[in-house]
């Protein structure tokens with residue numbers, strides 16, 4: 001039993017998606033903390049990564065090593081990492097009754113490598129079927145904002161962390177790519193209205209967290225504690 005005498009709601013799989021710097025990691029942490037306050041067992045994870053093998057693929061990809069292999073091969077690598085993540089962490093956690101909140105998931109492959117990178121839908125669909133093994137998210141929150149504003153956040157974070165080279169990289173990013181990426185995520189939301197909710201990320205952290213909580217409790221009303229009798 002959780003606080004307030006309600007049963008622990010059954011396991012759910014939630015994903016956060018969107019462009020770089022829109023605040024996904026920040027909101028994943030906040031939502032996990034809020035669920036934990038209600039004694040709901042939560043696993044917080046991310047993609048690419050989440051298991052040792054998937055983290056190894058993450059560092060290989062993020063070091064830019066497979067760039068010369070082409071975007072199709074990159075999509076296959078993301079799917080390989082996802083397959084291990086689903087089988088090694090996500091599915092077992094859900095079977096254990098835990099809520100899983102994942103920072104990026106299969107929609108990122110569709111948006112980055114597919115809709116923006118040009119990998120054909122057939123390959124993206126096949127990789128998704130293979131890697132997900134039937135484990136589709138119950139709810140996907142797509143955080144949406146102008147990429148120029150999001151980049152300024154990431155650039156500022158890099159400067160604050162004493163990493164001017166990373167700040168420089170964001171100044172040189174191809175903004176047109178990120179505009180198309182934003183449209184890609186909005187297309188995914190339009191194509192999956194039962195699963196995806198788009199939220200404006202261009203607001204302060206607390207206000208966005210409140211919007212997210214409202215969506216989550218509307219979707220899963222079992223989370224709202226019963227009123228104490230007066």
Ligand code: Z5A
Pocket residue numbers: 019020021022023024025026027047048078104105106107108109110112113153154157201203204205206208
């Ligand atoms: N990728 C792919 O191509 N295909 C795939 O299938 C998958 C991934 C799964 C993953 O890198 C890369 O892999 C990514 C997509 C690709 N591409 N790149 N490059 P990552 O996971 O390391 O990068 P990211 O997902 O874009 O993370 P991020 O840059 O850290 O962004 P974020 O998680 O959305 O934002 P944040 O870390 O929560 O916040 C960013 C900064 O803004 C930080 O300083 C916060 O304190 C600040 N912040 C957060 N919220 C706010 C608000 N509301 N107001 C003001 N400032 C805020």
